Amino acid sequence: MALVTTKEMFEKAYKGGYAIGAFNVNNMEMIQAIVEAANELRSPVILQVSAGARKYANPVYLKHLVEAAVATTDIPIAMHLDHGADFESCKSAIDSGFTSVMIDASSKPWEENIEITRKVVEYAHARGVVVEAELGKLAGVEDDVCVEASDAMFTSPDEVQEFTSRTGIDSLAIAIGTSHGAYKFKPGQDPKLRLDILEEIGKRLPGFPIVLHGASSVPQDKVAIVNQFGGSMPDAIGIPETELTKAAHMAVCKINIDSDLRVAFTAAIRKHFAEHPDHFDPRQYLGDARAMMKELVKHKIVNVLGSAGKADE
Ligand code: G3H
Ligand code: 13P
Numbered sequence: 001m002a003l004v005t006t007k008e009m010f011e012k013a014y015k016g017g018y019a020i021g022a023f024n025v026n027n028m029e030m031i032q033a034i035v036e037a038a039n040e041l042r043s044p045v046i047l048q049v050s051a052g053a054r055k056y057a058n059p060v061y062l063k064h065l066v067e068a069a070v071a072t073t074d075i076p077i078a079m080h081l082d083h084g085a086d087f088e089s090c091k092s093a094i095d096s097g098f099t100s101v102m103i104d105a106s107s108k109p110w111e112e113n114i115e116i117t118r119k120v121v122e123y124a125h126a127r128g129v130v131v132e133a134e135l136g137k138l139a140g141v142e143d144d145v146c147v148e149a150s151d152a153m154f155t156s157p158d159e160v161q162e163f164t165s166r167t168g169i170d171s172l173a174i175a176i177g178t179s180h181g182a183y184k185f186k187p188g189q190d191p192k193l194r195l196d197i198l199e200e201i202g203k204r205l206p207g208f209p210i211v212l213h214g215a216s217s218v219p220q221d222k223v224a225i226v227n228q229f230g231g232s233m234p235d236a237i238g239i240p241e242t243e244l245t246k247a248a249h250m251a252v253c254k255i256n257i258d259s260d261l262r263v264a265f266t267a268a269i270r271k272h273f274a275e276h277p278d279h280f281d282p283r284q285y286l287g288d289a290r291a292m293m294k295e296l297v298k299h300k301i302v303n304v305l306g307s308a309g310k311a312d313e
């Protein structure tokens with residue numbers, strides 16, 4: 001199957017009360033881990049690429065690696081630009097074959113956010129590509145931008161109708177308590193999503209797909225492996241997976257996960273070298289990293305997203 005947009009995935013996810021995982025990719029092993037997991041569970045999946053990933057891996061490599069993954073399976077796969085910073089980066093992704101882009105002008109003033117977003121929508125829609133945009137501000141680090149918790153802002157339900165109708169976007173990322181990165185909350189805190197805001201947004205935008213960024217839950221078993229084998233990740237917790245599942249039953253159709261994948265990948269590599277200090281063949285430790293990431297993606301699909309088996313519906 002060729003790459004698809006998220007349009008049909010989201011329609012089905014909205015109606016079915018589940019969400020599609022959007023997993024960040026940076027290299028071949030990550031793409032394989034995610035696609036193999038999704039394929040075995042027959043789940044649609046979104047592979048997303050940040051500006052940092054494009055800089056690291058070279059956009060041409062990433063595009064061809066994703067195409068190679070697509071050739072190995074018949075599940076629906078979308079290739080999405082994560083946090084496009086401006087019109088030019090969205091245009092470049094669209095021109096190179098992405099089927100979905102995010103324009104993230106959420107830090108810009110209201111009218112500017114609308115203007116940039118609408119320009120991206122015009123360009124994208126003319127080429128059959130769908131667009132995600134964001135209202136509200138998440139705390140945490142994405143690329144080189146760091147938003148302090150005190151500057152984070154929940155999305156206002158009063159703004160969503162005007163924003164979506166004036167821009168023509170296909171999905172909307174909102175801030176309801178998630179945040180980027182692996183150090184979201186301290187142990188003992190009881191992080192909850194503002195599901196009341198999500199519910200209100202759902203009422204204002206019936207049938208419209210909502211996106212959650214910063215949805216890593218910081219897997220404590222994987223952090224423990226990192227720290228057992230020489231790492232020193234601080235004690236931290238993320239959004240409980242049960243909260244994310246509740247959101248998936250509501251209007252949330254796309255859930256972004258990056259940090260948890262990174263922790264799993266790193267945990268496996270640290271463990272590998274601790275157990276085999278003589279190894280120097282990258283296939284040995286990257287193979288372990290791929291396997292641990294695949295297991296984590298399967299866990300998310302089954303226990304958080306609810307998208308297993310949906311590729312065939
Ligand atoms: O939201 C940001 C993603 O986790 C991507 O991170 O910009 O370091 O690739 P990155
Ligand atoms: P996490 O850092 O919580 O994995 O969020 C990833 C994300 O939102 C990518 O856009």
Ligand code: ZN
Nearest residue numbers: 142213214256
């Ligand atoms: Zn994000």
